Amino acid sequence: MAKDVGTKGVARADREQSILDAAVAEFGAQGYAHVSMDRIAARAGISKPLIYNYFGTKDGLYIACAHRAGAAIVEQVAAAQRGPHRGRAVASLQALFRVLEPRPLDWALLFDRTLPPTTDPYEAALLYRRKLAELGNAGVREALSEIGNHDDRDVSLVTQIWFSVVSATVGWWLEHPEESAESISQRSARILAAVAGGT
Incomplete structure (x- = not known):
């Protein structure tokens, strides 16, 4: 646990x-x-000099956090997009929630204004924002192409809408920590099905 960080014998x-x-x-x-x-x-229960010893600066510490968070999120979302196209939006959200469940603030860190x-x-x-944008854009382009829509502006608009949906959903989840990754995944699947006219 974080309070034990400064104890001797910790790897x-x-x-x-x-x-x-x-x-x-x-x-x-x-x-x-x-x-x-x-x-x-103070949160970690260690001395400030030890953090500087490990990460150099506040910038260095943030960058290390960003790489850990971003790499994990991108990897899981990319893996979800390699599955069957039908239902890929839901699968991507499920992957995102699963990877965020242990550290939900990873998302807020990457999108820190x-x-x-x-x-x-x-x-x-x-x-990592760009990597996620590329994944989203590729997914949207493929989905629209399946219904014969190859308009680049449509792809751009729908990609922006999709990211707004994802950001809003994660934001809502952060405000409701009692929701598990499984619960918010099911809730999102129901809502997407309703919006798409599914059952």
């Missing part, structure tokens, strides 16, 4: 993961601009 890799967990809890809830290393150290533009932390988050 460095485990200690690093615990620091990252504490940092995500702060960055995800408060936003990069409003978080201090003092707050992260307080990140200063053009900085290294901003670019780290942007890397």
Whole structure:
């Protein structure tokens, strides 16, 4: 647990993961601009110099959090999109909820609006936002092509709508922590089926 990070005998890799967990809890809830290393150290139950020793700077710590979060999310969503096309939207949401369940604030961290533009932390988050956008765009393009629609502007618009749906759904889920990944997956599937005119 995070409070044990500073104890002797804890493997460095485990200690690093615990620091990252504490940092995500702060960055995800408060936003990069409003978080201090003092707050992260206090949450982790360790000294601030130890965090600097491991990650160098606040920027370095955020970037490490972004890479851990982004790589896991992109990997799971990409895997879901390799399945059968029918139902792929639901499968992608299910994959997203599953990977976020242990650390739901990973999403808020990647889409943090307080990140200063053009900085290294901003670019780290942007890397994974773009990867997710590419996956979404490819999925939408394939879905529209199956019904004979090859209009690039339609693809662009529907992709933007899809990301709004995903962001709103994850945001709602973060406000309702009593909902499990399975529960929100089922809820999303029902709603998408209703919107699509399914049963």
